[in-house]
Amino acid sequence: MTPPRHFNVLARLLHWSMALAIFAMLFVGAAMVVSLRYREQMLDLHRPLGLAILLLALVRLANRLRHRPPPLPADLPRIQVWAATASHWLLYALMLAMPLIGWAMLSAGAYPVVVFDGFNLPAIAPHSAVLYGVLRPLHGVLAYLLFFTILAHLGAALFHAWVRRDAVFAQMVRGDRQG
Amino acid sequence: MSHPRRGSMLLLLPIALIVAAIAALFAWAGGWIGARHVTPQAMANTAEAAGAPLPGFRRAHSKGVCIAGSFTPAPDASRYSTARVFTQVSTPVLGRFSTGGNNPYGPDNKARVRGMGLQLKTDDGQEWRMAMNSFPFFAVATPEGFQAMNAAALPDPATDKPDPDKMKAVIARHPEIRAFQAWATSAPWPDSLANTQYNGVNAFRLTDAQGATRAVRWSMRPRTPVVALTPEQLAQADQDFLGADLQRRLAAGPVQWDLVMQFADAGDAIENPSIAWPPSRTEATVGTLTLTRADAQVTGPCRDLNFDPLILPKGISGTADPVLHARSSVYSVSFNRREREISCGQALDATGANTAQKEAAR
Numbered sequence: 282m283t284p285p286r287h288f289n290v291l292a293r294l295l296h297w298s299m300a301l302a303i304f305a306m307l308f309v310g311a312a313m314v315v316s317l318r319y320r321e322q323m324l325d326l327h328r329p330l331g332l333a334i335l336l337l338a339l340v341r342l343a344n345r346l347r348h349r350p351p352p353l354p355a356d357l358p359r360i361q362v363w364a365a366t367a368s369h370w371l372l373y374a375l376m377l378a379m380p381l382i383g384w385a386m387l388s389a390g391a392y393p394v395v396v397f398d399g400f401n402l403p404a405i406a407p408h409s410a411v412l413y414g415v416l417r418p419l420h421g422v423l424a425y426l427l428f429f430t431i432l433a434h435l436g437a438a439l440f441h442a443w444v445r446r447d448a449v450f451a452q453m454v455r456g457d458r459q460g
Numbered sequence: 461m462s463h464p465r466r467g468s469m470l471l472l473l474p475i476a477l478i479v480a481a482i483a484a485l486f487a488w489a490g491g492w493i494g495a496r497h498v499t500p501q502a503m504a505n506t507a508e509a510a511g512a513p514l515p516g517f518r519r520a521h522s523k524g525v526c527i528a529g530s531f532t533p534a535p536d537a538s539r540y541s542t543a544r545v546f547t548q549v550s551t552p553v554l555g556r557f558s559t560g561g562n563n564p565y566g567p568d569n570k571a572r573v574r575g576m577g578l579q580l581k582t583d584d585g586q587e588w589r590m591a592m593n594s595f596p597f598f599a600v601a602t603p604e605g606f607q608a609m610n611a612a613a614l615p616d617p618a619t620d621k622p623d624p625d626k627m628k629a630v631i632a633r634h635p636e637i638r639a640f641q642a643w644a645t646s647a648p649w650p651d652s653l654a655n656t657q658y659n660g661v662n663a664f665r666l667t668d669a670q671g672a673t674r675a676v677r678w679s680m681r682p683r684t685p686v687v688a689l690t691p692e693q694l695a696q697a698d699q700d701f702l703g704a705d706l707q708r709r710l711a712a713g714p715v716q717w718d719l720v721m722q723f724a725d726a727g728d729a730i731e732n733p734s735i736a737w738p739p740s741r742t743e744a745t746v747g748t749l750t751l752t753r754a755d756a757q758v759t760g761p762c763r764d765l766n767f768d769p770l771i772l773p774k775g776i777s778g779t780a781d782p783v784l785h786a787r788s789s790v791y792s793v794s795f796n797r798r799e800r801e802i803s804c805g806q807a808l809d810a811t812g813a814n815t816a817q818k819e820a821a822r
Contacts, residue, residue: 311490315499317603317786321770321778364718390799393587401585401775410811411765414803415798428486436479443471 285351286450292348295341296453299334299361300431306330307428314421328383329396335380342373354447365437375427381405382423385419387418502788504797506610507790511562515807516807520793521575523566524558525703526760528557529714529751531580535747536555540674542664543775544582546746548633553749554579555654558704563812567699569689572644575700576658576680578749578768586773589766592680594650598733599640603786605630609637634732648688653686654703654715662769662784663730665777666721666784675724675779676747677737680749684709706754717749731781760810764802766795 288296307326313323353362387394388404389412395401406412442450488494488815514522530550535646537546545551559653560573574594581587600606610724612626631637650656660678667673688696698704723742728733759764770778770788778784801807 308489315491316780317500318787320789347590410799410802414800432479436475440474444467446467
Protein backbone atom coordinates (compact mmCIF):
# COMPACT_ATOMS: atom_id res chain seq x y z
CA MET A 282 0.00 0.00 0.00
CA THR A 283 1.40 3.38 -0.94
CA PRO A 284 1.56 5.89 1.92
CA PRO A 285 -0.86 8.86 1.74
CA ARG A 286 0.51 12.00 0.11
CA HIS A 287 -1.50 14.28 2.41
CA PHE A 288 -3.05 14.31 5.88
CA ASN A 289 -6.65 13.07 5.82
CA VAL A 290 -9.46 15.60 5.82
CA LEU A 291 -10.22 15.19 9.54
CA ALA A 292 -6.56 15.79 10.42
CA ARG A 293 -6.45 18.94 8.28
CA LEU A 294 -9.74 20.23 9.67
CA LEU A 295 -8.58 19.63 13.26
CA HIS A 296 -5.16 21.13 12.57
CA TRP A 297 -6.42 24.45 11.26
CA SER A 298 -9.35 24.86 13.65
CA MET A 299 -7.19 23.98 16.63
CA ALA A 300 -4.41 26.26 15.42
CA LEU A 301 -6.89 29.11 15.63
CA ALA A 302 -8.31 27.95 18.99
CA ILE A 303 -4.90 27.44 20.61
CA PHE A 304 -3.59 30.78 19.37
CA ALA A 305 -6.69 32.50 20.78
CA MET A 306 -6.28 30.55 24.01
CA LEU A 307 -2.64 31.53 24.49
CA PHE A 308 -3.31 35.21 23.83
CA VAL A 309 -6.38 35.26 26.08
CA GLY A 310 -4.44 33.44 28.80
CA ALA A 311 -1.48 35.80 28.68
CA ALA A 312 -3.71 38.89 28.60
CA MET A 313 -6.22 37.92 31.28
CA VAL A 314 -3.69 37.50 34.07
CA VAL A 315 -2.52 41.11 33.68
CA SER A 316 -5.98 42.59 33.10
CA LEU A 317 -7.78 44.60 35.77
CA ARG A 318 -11.06 44.93 33.90
CA TYR A 319 -11.56 42.02 31.54
CA ARG A 320 -10.26 39.03 33.47
CA GLU A 321 -13.78 37.67 34.06
CA GLN A 322 -14.79 37.95 30.39
CA MET A 323 -11.54 36.37 29.24
CA LEU A 324 -11.81 33.58 31.82
CA ASP A 325 -15.36 32.90 30.63
CA LEU A 326 -13.86 32.30 27.18
CA HIS A 327 -10.70 30.54 28.40
CA ARG A 328 -12.41 27.69 30.28
CA PRO A 329 -14.89 26.42 27.65
CA LEU A 330 -12.30 26.91 24.90
CA GLY A 331 -9.81 24.88 26.96
CA LEU A 332 -12.33 22.08 27.37
CA ALA A 333 -13.05 22.15 23.62
CA ILE A 334 -9.33 21.93 22.85
CA LEU A 335 -8.98 18.96 25.21
CA LEU A 336 -11.82 17.08 23.49
CA LEU A 337 -10.57 17.95 20.00
CA ALA A 338 -7.02 16.90 20.98
CA LEU A 339 -8.34 13.47 22.00
CA VAL A 340 -10.11 13.06 18.64
CA ARG A 341 -6.98 14.27 16.90
CA LEU A 342 -4.73 11.83 18.75
CA ALA A 343 -7.05 8.93 17.93
CA ASN A 344 -7.11 9.97 14.27
CA ARG A 345 -3.32 10.32 14.21
CA LEU A 346 -2.81 6.84 15.66
CA ARG A 347 -5.30 5.23 13.25
CA HIS A 348 -4.20 7.01 10.09
CA ARG A 349 -0.64 6.98 8.87
CA PRO A 350 0.57 10.54 8.21
CA PRO A 351 2.25 11.35 4.90
CA PRO A 352 6.02 10.74 5.03
CA LEU A 353 8.60 13.48 5.42
CA PRO A 354 10.78 14.09 2.32
CA ALA A 355 13.38 11.33 1.93
CA ASP A 356 16.19 13.86 1.60
CA LEU A 357 15.39 15.73 4.83
CA PRO A 358 18.49 15.92 7.06
CA ARG A 359 18.32 13.58 10.04
CA ILE A 360 18.43 16.43 12.60
CA GLN A 361 15.37 18.01 10.97
CA VAL A 362 13.55 14.68 10.95
CA TRP A 363 14.28 14.33 14.64
CA ALA A 364 13.17 17.93 15.35
CA ALA A 365 9.95 17.41 13.37
CA THR A 366 9.08 14.20 15.21
CA ALA A 367 9.97 15.49 18.66
CA SER A 368 8.15 18.81 18.23
CA HIS A 369 5.01 17.10 16.97
CA TRP A 370 4.81 14.80 19.96
CA LEU A 371 5.57 17.75 22.25
CA LEU A 372 2.65 19.62 20.65
CA TYR A 373 0.35 16.65 21.23
CA ALA A 374 1.52 16.33 24.84
CA LEU A 375 0.96 20.02 25.55
CA MET A 376 -2.42 20.16 23.78
CA LEU A 377 -3.61 17.42 26.12
CA ALA A 378 -1.71 18.49 29.24
CA MET A 379 -2.57 22.21 29.26
CA PRO A 380 -6.37 21.84 29.63
CA LEU A 381 -5.92 18.99 32.14
CA ILE A 382 -3.45 21.04 34.23
CA GLY A 383 -5.81 24.03 34.07
CA TRP A 384 -8.70 21.88 35.24
CA ALA A 385 -6.64 20.21 38.00
CA MET A 386 -5.24 23.58 39.07
CA LEU A 387 -8.72 25.08 39.52
CA SER A 388 -9.70 21.95 41.45
CA ALA A 389 -6.67 22.22 43.74
CA GLY A 390 -7.44 25.91 44.34
CA ALA A 391 -11.06 25.02 45.28
CA TYR A 392 -12.34 27.15 42.40
CA PRO A 393 -15.57 26.12 40.69
CA VAL A 394 -14.69 24.82 37.20
CA VAL A 395 -17.29 26.82 35.29
CA VAL A 396 -17.74 25.90 31.63
CA PHE A 397 -20.69 28.22 31.15
CA ASP A 398 -23.17 29.86 33.53
CA GLY A 399 -24.86 27.02 35.41
CA PHE A 400 -22.63 24.20 34.13
CA ASN A 401 -19.57 23.26 36.18
CA LEU A 402 -17.16 20.35 35.77
CA PRO A 403 -16.34 18.19 38.80
CA ALA A 404 -13.00 18.59 40.56
CA ILE A 405 -10.27 16.24 39.29
CA ALA A 406 -7.76 16.99 42.06
CA PRO A 407 -8.02 17.46 45.83
CA HIS A 408 -8.20 20.95 47.36
CA SER A 409 -4.56 21.51 48.27
CA ALA A 410 -2.35 24.57 48.60
CA VAL A 411 0.72 22.43 47.91
CA LEU A 412 -0.75 21.10 44.67
CA TYR A 413 -2.16 24.48 43.57
CA GLY A 414 1.19 26.14 44.28
CA VAL A 415 2.81 23.72 41.81
CA LEU A 416 0.10 23.49 39.13
CA ARG A 417 -0.61 27.23 38.80
CA PRO A 418 2.96 28.22 37.83
CA LEU A 419 3.27 25.03 35.74
CA HIS A 420 0.22 26.10 33.70
CA GLY A 421 1.93 29.40 32.94
CA VAL A 422 5.36 27.96 32.15
CA LEU A 423 3.97 25.26 29.85
CA ALA A 424 1.82 27.88 28.10
CA TYR A 425 5.00 29.74 27.14
CA LEU A 426 6.64 26.44 26.09
CA LEU A 427 3.60 25.68 23.93
CA PHE A 428 3.74 29.14 22.42
CA PHE A 429 7.42 28.84 21.50
CA THR A 430 6.91 25.31 20.14
CA ILE A 431 4.12 26.63 17.93
CA LEU A 432 6.37 29.46 16.73
CA ALA A 433 9.07 26.92 15.84
CA HIS A 434 6.44 24.80 14.09
CA LEU A 435 5.23 27.81 12.11
CA GLY A 436 8.78 28.83 11.20
CA ALA A 437 9.58 25.28 10.06
CA ALA A 438 6.35 25.08 8.01
CA LEU A 439 7.23 28.32 6.20
CA PHE A 440 10.80 27.06 5.70
CA HIS A 441 9.38 23.97 3.97
CA ALA A 442 7.01 26.09 1.89
CA TRP A 443 9.30 28.91 0.82
CA VAL A 444 12.88 27.71 1.09
CA ARG A 445 12.90 23.93 0.69
CA ARG A 446 9.77 24.06 -1.50
CA ASP A 447 9.06 20.41 -0.75
CA ALA A 448 5.68 18.68 -0.24
CA VAL A 449 5.47 19.18 3.55
CA PHE A 450 3.40 22.36 3.67
CA ALA A 451 0.96 21.09 1.04
CA GLN A 452 0.44 17.91 3.06
CA MET A 453 -1.55 19.95 5.59
CA VAL A 454 -3.24 22.21 3.03
CA ARG A 455 -4.47 19.95 0.25
CA GLY A 456 -6.14 16.53 0.04
CA ASP A 457 -4.92 13.50 -1.90
CA ARG A 458 -7.59 13.94 -4.58
CA GLN A 459 -6.61 17.57 -5.14
CA GLY A 460 -3.10 16.34 -6.03
CA MET B 461 9.76 12.56 -8.74
CA SER B 462 11.54 15.66 -9.90
CA HIS B 463 13.38 17.56 -7.22
CA PRO B 464 11.76 20.92 -6.47
CA ARG B 465 13.83 24.02 -7.10
CA ARG B 466 14.94 25.40 -3.72
CA GLY B 467 14.03 28.96 -2.70
CA SER B 468 16.63 31.54 -1.79
CA MET B 469 17.96 31.48 1.78
CA LEU B 470 17.06 35.19 1.85
CA LEU B 471 13.49 34.00 2.34
CA LEU B 472 14.49 33.11 5.91
CA LEU B 473 14.24 36.84 6.55
CA PRO B 474 10.46 37.19 6.07
CA ILE B 475 10.00 33.95 8.05
CA ALA B 476 12.00 35.38 10.93
CA LEU B 477 10.03 38.62 10.72
CA ILE B 478 6.68 36.82 10.86
CA VAL B 479 7.76 34.73 13.85
CA ALA B 480 9.21 37.77 15.63
CA ALA B 481 6.07 39.81 14.98
CA ILE B 482 3.85 37.13 16.54
CA ALA B 483 6.22 36.80 19.50
CA ALA B 484 6.15 40.57 20.00
CA LEU B 485 2.35 40.60 19.87
CA PHE B 486 2.26 37.85 22.49
CA ALA B 487 4.71 39.71 24.70
CA TRP B 488 2.51 42.78 24.42
CA ALA B 489 -0.64 40.80 25.32
CA GLY B 490 1.13 39.35 28.35
CA GLY B 491 2.29 42.78 29.51
CA TRP B 492 6.01 42.14 28.97
CA ILE B 493 6.40 45.06 26.56
CA GLY B 494 4.53 48.28 25.88
CA ALA B 495 2.89 50.86 28.10
CA ARG B 496 0.32 49.41 30.42
CA HIS B 497 -2.33 50.73 32.70
CA VAL B 498 -2.32 49.54 36.29
CA THR B 499 -2.02 45.75 36.48
CA PRO B 500 -3.29 43.44 39.23
CA GLN B 501 0.36 42.57 39.90
CA ALA B 502 1.21 46.24 40.46
CA MET B 503 -1.69 46.58 42.91
CA ALA B 504 -0.60 43.46 44.82
CA ASN B 505 2.97 44.83 44.91
CA THR B 506 1.71 48.06 46.48
CA ALA B 507 -0.23 46.11 49.11
CA GLU B 508 2.93 44.11 49.86
CA ALA B 509 5.05 47.26 50.10
CA ALA B 510 2.90 48.56 52.97
CA GLY B 511 4.57 46.21 55.44
CA ALA B 512 7.12 43.50 56.08
CA PRO B 513 6.84 40.46 53.81
CA LEU B 514 4.95 37.64 55.49
CA PRO B 515 4.91 34.62 53.17
CA GLY B 516 1.69 32.66 52.87
CA PHE B 517 -0.56 35.39 54.28
CA ARG B 518 -3.08 37.38 52.28
CA ARG B 519 -1.64 40.57 50.81
CA ALA B 520 -4.48 42.66 52.23
CA HIS B 521 -6.84 41.98 55.12
CA SER B 522 -4.11 39.64 56.32
CA LYS B 523 -5.43 39.24 59.84
CA GLY B 524 -8.46 37.03 60.09
CA VAL B 525 -10.32 34.09 61.48
CA CYS B 526 -12.21 31.28 59.72
CA ILE B 527 -15.93 31.01 60.35
CA ALA B 528 -18.62 28.43 59.60
CA GLY B 529 -22.38 28.23 59.72
CA SER B 530 -25.35 28.20 57.38
CA PHE B 531 -27.59 30.40 55.26
CA THR B 532 -31.38 30.10 55.19
CA PRO B 533 -33.36 32.05 52.58
CA ALA B 534 -36.36 34.25 53.33
CA PRO B 535 -39.65 32.74 52.05
CA ASP B 536 -39.99 35.09 49.06
CA ALA B 537 -36.28 35.48 48.23
CA SER B 538 -36.61 33.38 45.05
CA ARG B 539 -38.77 36.17 43.55
CA TYR B 540 -35.62 38.10 42.76
CA SER B 541 -33.14 35.45 41.68
CA THR B 542 -33.17 31.89 40.42
CA ALA B 543 -30.01 31.11 42.43
CA ARG B 544 -30.48 27.81 44.25
CA VAL B 545 -29.37 29.42 47.50
CA PHE B 546 -32.78 31.17 47.65
CA THR B 547 -34.80 27.92 47.46
CA GLN B 548 -32.56 25.41 49.21
CA VAL B 549 -33.76 25.02 52.83
CA SER B 550 -30.29 25.61 54.24
CA THR B 551 -26.86 26.11 52.63
CA PRO B 552 -23.62 25.42 54.48
CA VAL B 553 -21.37 28.47 54.77
CA LEU B 554 -17.62 28.74 55.13
CA GLY B 555 -16.10 32.15 55.60
CA ARG B 556 -13.59 34.49 57.09
CA PHE B 557 -13.64 37.62 59.20
CA SER B 558 -10.75 39.97 58.61
CA THR B 559 -9.37 43.34 59.53
CA GLY B 560 -7.82 45.74 57.04
CA GLY B 561 -4.11 46.16 56.45
CA ASN B 562 -1.42 43.66 55.58
CA ASN B 563 -0.23 42.76 59.09
CA PRO B 564 -1.64 39.38 60.21
CA TYR B 565 -0.81 40.35 63.82
CA GLY B 566 -1.96 43.98 63.64
CA PRO B 567 -3.95 45.56 66.47
CA ASP B 568 -7.73 45.28 66.10
CA ASN B 569 -8.28 48.72 67.64
CA LYS B 570 -6.30 50.36 64.82
CA ALA B 571 -8.09 48.52 62.00
CA ARG B 572 -10.73 50.88 60.70
CA VAL B 573 -12.02 48.37 58.18
CA ARG B 574 -13.41 44.93 58.92
CA GLY B 575 -14.27 42.34 56.32
CA MET B 576 -16.45 39.29 55.92
CA GLY B 577 -15.78 36.75 53.17
CA LEU B 578 -18.26 33.94 52.54
CA GLN B 579 -18.51 30.82 50.42
CA LEU B 580 -21.96 29.28 49.85
CA LYS B 581 -22.10 25.99 47.95
CA THR B 582 -25.55 24.73 47.01
CA ASP B 583 -26.66 21.19 46.12
CA ASP B 584 -26.79 22.01 42.39
CA GLY B 585 -23.00 22.47 42.38
CA GLN B 586 -23.23 26.26 42.14
CA GLU B 587 -21.14 28.52 44.28
CA TRP B 588 -21.43 32.05 45.61
CA ARG B 589 -18.48 33.85 47.14
CA MET B 590 -18.82 37.25 48.74
CA ALA B 591 -16.22 39.69 49.99
CA MET B 592 -17.85 42.39 52.08
CA ASN B 593 -16.50 45.27 54.12
CA SER B 594 -17.62 47.41 57.02
CA PHE B 595 -17.38 50.64 54.99
CA PRO B 596 -20.66 51.74 53.38
CA PHE B 597 -19.04 52.77 50.07
CA PHE B 598 -15.66 52.32 48.44
CA ALA B 599 -12.92 54.92 49.00
CA VAL B 600 -12.36 55.59 45.30
CA ALA B 601 -14.42 55.29 42.12
CA THR B 602 -11.82 53.39 40.10
CA PRO B 603 -9.04 50.84 40.68
CA GLU B 604 -6.55 53.35 39.24
CA GLY B 605 -7.58 55.83 41.93
CA PHE B 606 -7.32 53.15 44.61
CA GLN B 607 -3.83 52.24 43.43
CA ALA B 608 -2.78 55.92 43.45
CA MET B 609 -4.20 56.34 46.98
CA ASN B 610 -2.39 53.27 48.32
CA ALA B 611 0.86 54.23 46.60
CA ALA B 612 0.66 57.71 48.15
CA ALA B 613 0.17 56.16 51.59
CA LEU B 614 3.43 54.17 51.33
CA PRO B 615 6.35 55.47 53.38
CA ASP B 616 8.68 57.76 51.46
CA PRO B 617 12.16 56.13 51.36
CA ALA B 618 13.78 59.44 52.39
CA THR B 619 11.71 60.12 55.50
CA ASP B 620 10.26 56.66 56.20
CA LYS B 621 6.88 58.41 56.42
CA PRO B 622 4.15 58.93 53.83
CA ASP B 623 4.51 62.20 51.97
CA PRO B 624 1.39 64.30 52.75
CA ASP B 625 1.78 66.28 49.53
CA LYS B 626 1.47 63.09 47.49
CA MET B 627 -1.80 62.23 49.22
CA LYS B 628 -3.08 65.79 48.70
CA ALA B 629 -2.38 65.46 45.00
CA VAL B 630 -4.21 62.13 44.82
CA ILE B 631 -7.23 63.56 46.68
CA ALA B 632 -7.28 66.53 44.30
CA ARG B 633 -7.56 64.07 41.42
CA HIS B 634 -9.97 61.75 43.25
CA PRO B 635 -12.03 64.05 45.51
CA GLU B 636 -14.43 61.21 46.40
CA ILE B 637 -11.72 60.02 48.84
CA ARG B 638 -12.83 62.84 51.18
CA ALA B 639 -16.18 61.16 51.80
CA PHE B 640 -14.37 57.99 52.78
CA GLN B 641 -12.05 59.88 55.10
CA ALA B 642 -15.10 61.49 56.72
CA TRP B 643 -16.60 58.05 57.26
CA ALA B 644 -13.32 56.71 58.69
CA THR B 645 -13.05 59.52 61.23
CA SER B 646 -16.69 59.82 62.24
CA ALA B 647 -18.34 56.38 61.99
CA PRO B 648 -18.72 54.50 65.27
CA TRP B 649 -16.53 51.47 66.03
CA PRO B 650 -18.81 48.53 66.86
CA ASP B 651 -17.41 46.59 69.82
CA SER B 652 -17.69 43.23 68.07
CA LEU B 653 -17.42 41.51 64.71
CA ALA B 654 -20.89 40.17 65.56
CA ASN B 655 -22.61 43.58 65.57
CA THR B 656 -20.75 44.99 62.59
CA GLN B 657 -22.56 45.45 59.28
CA TYR B 658 -20.75 44.14 56.19
CA ASN B 659 -21.51 45.65 52.79
CA GLY B 660 -20.96 44.18 49.36
CA VAL B 661 -20.33 47.77 48.15
CA ASN B 662 -20.12 46.73 44.48
CA ALA B 663 -23.29 46.33 42.42
CA PHE B 664 -24.47 42.98 41.11
CA ARG B 665 -27.45 41.79 39.09
CA LEU B 666 -30.09 39.34 40.19
CA THR B 667 -31.91 37.42 37.44
CA ASP B 668 -35.42 36.14 38.22
CA ALA B 669 -37.35 33.21 36.72
CA GLN B 670 -38.79 35.47 34.00
CA GLY B 671 -35.29 36.50 32.97
CA ALA B 672 -35.70 40.04 34.31
CA THR B 673 -32.63 41.50 35.99
CA ARG B 674 -32.34 43.95 38.85
CA ALA B 675 -29.19 45.83 39.92
CA VAL B 676 -28.56 45.41 43.63
CA ARG B 677 -26.06 46.01 46.37
CA TRP B 678 -26.18 43.68 49.33
CA SER B 679 -25.34 43.93 53.01
CA MET B 680 -25.14 41.62 56.00
CA ARG B 681 -27.01 43.45 58.77
CA PRO B 682 -26.23 42.19 62.25
CA ARG B 683 -29.08 40.96 64.43
CA THR B 684 -26.83 41.56 67.40
CA PRO B 685 -27.53 45.09 68.70
CA VAL B 686 -24.78 47.56 67.84
CA VAL B 687 -22.73 48.77 70.76
CA ALA B 688 -20.10 51.33 69.85
CA LEU B 689 -16.79 51.57 71.67
CA THR B 690 -16.04 54.87 73.35
CA PRO B 691 -12.72 56.44 72.29
CA GLU B 692 -11.27 55.41 75.68
CA GLN B 693 -12.46 51.82 75.31
CA LEU B 694 -11.06 51.74 71.80
CA ALA B 695 -7.67 53.02 72.93
CA GLN B 696 -7.47 50.48 75.75
CA ALA B 697 -8.82 47.50 73.80
CA ASP B 698 -6.60 44.43 73.53
CA GLN B 699 -5.01 44.06 70.12
CA ASP B 700 -6.87 40.78 69.55
CA PHE B 701 -10.14 41.78 71.20
CA LEU B 702 -12.27 41.03 68.12
CA GLY B 703 -11.28 37.36 67.88
CA ALA B 704 -11.61 36.80 71.62
CA ASP B 705 -15.04 38.46 71.64
CA LEU B 706 -16.19 36.31 68.71
CA GLN B 707 -15.14 33.07 70.42
CA ARG B 708 -16.92 34.16 73.60
CA ARG B 709 -20.15 34.93 71.74
CA LEU B 710 -20.08 31.72 69.69
CA ALA B 711 -19.51 29.67 72.84
CA ALA B 712 -22.79 31.13 74.13
CA GLY B 713 -24.72 30.51 70.89
CA PRO B 714 -25.01 31.25 67.17
CA VAL B 715 -24.64 34.78 65.82
CA GLN B 716 -26.86 36.01 62.99
CA TRP B 717 -27.08 38.55 60.18
CA ASP B 718 -29.84 39.37 57.69
CA LEU B 719 -28.84 39.48 54.05
CA VAL B 720 -30.48 42.64 52.70
CA MET B 721 -30.71 43.54 49.01
CA GLN B 722 -30.89 47.21 48.10
CA PHE B 723 -32.41 47.75 44.63
CA ALA B 724 -31.10 50.47 42.36
CA ASP B 725 -33.40 53.12 40.94
CA ALA B 726 -32.98 54.43 37.43
CA GLY B 727 -29.98 56.75 37.42
CA ASP B 728 -28.24 55.22 40.45
CA ALA B 729 -24.50 54.73 40.06
CA ILE B 730 -24.18 51.07 39.15
CA GLU B 731 -20.55 51.23 38.14
CA ASN B 732 -19.26 53.59 40.81
CA PRO B 733 -18.90 51.96 44.24
CA SER B 734 -17.75 55.22 45.86
CA ILE B 735 -21.30 56.59 45.73
CA ALA B 736 -23.75 55.00 48.18
CA TRP B 737 -27.33 54.71 46.96
CA PRO B 738 -29.84 56.67 49.03
CA PRO B 739 -31.23 54.78 52.03
CA SER B 740 -34.74 55.39 50.66
CA ARG B 741 -34.20 52.76 47.94
CA THR B 742 -36.37 49.64 48.04
CA GLU B 743 -34.86 46.87 50.14
CA ALA B 744 -35.63 43.21 50.70
CA THR B 745 -34.33 40.79 53.29
CA VAL B 746 -33.53 37.64 51.34
CA GLY B 747 -32.13 35.40 54.02
CA THR B 748 -30.31 34.89 57.27
CA LEU B 749 -26.71 33.98 57.95
CA THR B 750 -26.10 31.96 61.11
CA LEU B 751 -22.53 31.51 62.30
CA THR B 752 -21.81 28.74 64.77
CA ARG B 753 -18.02 28.40 64.93
CA ALA B 754 -14.71 30.12 64.38
CA ASP B 755 -11.25 28.61 63.79
CA ALA B 756 -7.73 30.03 63.56
CA GLN B 757 -6.99 30.97 59.96
CA VAL B 758 -3.53 29.36 59.81
CA THR B 759 -5.03 25.87 60.07
CA GLY B 760 -8.67 26.66 59.26
CA PRO B 761 -10.61 25.83 56.10
CA CYS B 762 -10.71 29.47 54.89
CA ARG B 763 -6.94 29.75 54.50
CA ASP B 764 -6.75 28.22 51.02
CA LEU B 765 -9.88 29.90 49.68
CA ASN B 766 -9.94 32.99 47.51
CA PHE B 767 -13.05 35.02 48.37
CA ASP B 768 -13.30 36.27 44.80
CA PRO B 769 -16.44 38.42 44.53
CA LEU B 770 -16.94 37.36 40.92
CA ILE B 771 -17.49 33.70 41.80
CA LEU B 772 -21.26 33.83 41.45
CA PRO B 773 -23.99 31.22 41.04
CA LYS B 774 -26.42 31.06 38.14
CA GLY B 775 -29.04 33.73 38.89
CA ILE B 776 -26.52 36.32 40.13
CA SER B 777 -24.02 38.14 37.94
CA GLY B 778 -21.52 40.94 38.16
CA THR B 779 -21.86 44.46 36.77
CA ALA B 780 -19.27 46.47 34.85
CA ASP B 781 -18.20 48.17 38.11
CA PRO B 782 -14.41 48.40 37.47
CA VAL B 783 -13.56 48.08 41.17
CA LEU B 784 -15.44 44.76 41.31
CA HIS B 785 -13.38 43.41 38.42
CA ALA B 786 -10.13 44.75 39.85
CA ARG B 787 -10.84 43.10 43.22
CA SER B 788 -11.30 39.77 41.48
CA SER B 789 -8.06 40.20 39.51
CA VAL B 790 -5.94 41.32 42.46
CA TYR B 791 -7.28 38.66 44.86
CA SER B 792 -6.24 36.09 42.29
CA VAL B 793 -2.67 37.42 42.25
CA SER B 794 -2.56 37.46 46.06
CA PHE B 795 -3.92 33.90 46.16
CA ASN B 796 -1.40 32.65 43.58
CA ARG B 797 1.50 34.19 45.45
CA ARG B 798 0.56 32.95 48.89
CA GLU B 799 -0.37 29.44 47.78
CA ARG B 800 2.97 29.26 45.99
CA GLU B 801 4.75 30.26 49.20
CA ILE B 802 2.82 27.64 51.17
CA SER B 803 3.61 25.07 48.49
CA CYS B 804 7.33 25.86 48.65
CA GLY B 805 7.40 25.52 52.43
CA GLN B 806 8.18 29.22 52.92
CA ALA B 807 5.05 29.95 54.94
CA LEU B 808 5.69 28.34 58.33
CA ASP B 809 3.84 31.08 60.25
CA ALA B 810 0.94 31.27 57.82
CA THR B 811 0.33 27.52 58.04
CA GLY B 812 0.84 27.15 61.78
CA ALA B 813 3.88 24.91 61.21
CA ASN B 814 6.05 27.11 63.47
CA THR B 815 3.53 26.95 66.31
CA ALA B 816 3.28 23.18 65.93
CA GLN B 817 7.08 22.87 66.02
CA LYS B 818 7.36 24.99 69.16
CA GLU B 819 4.71 22.92 70.89
CA ALA B 820 6.41 19.68 69.89
CA ALA B 821 9.72 20.98 71.26
CA ARG B 822 8.17 21.80 74.60
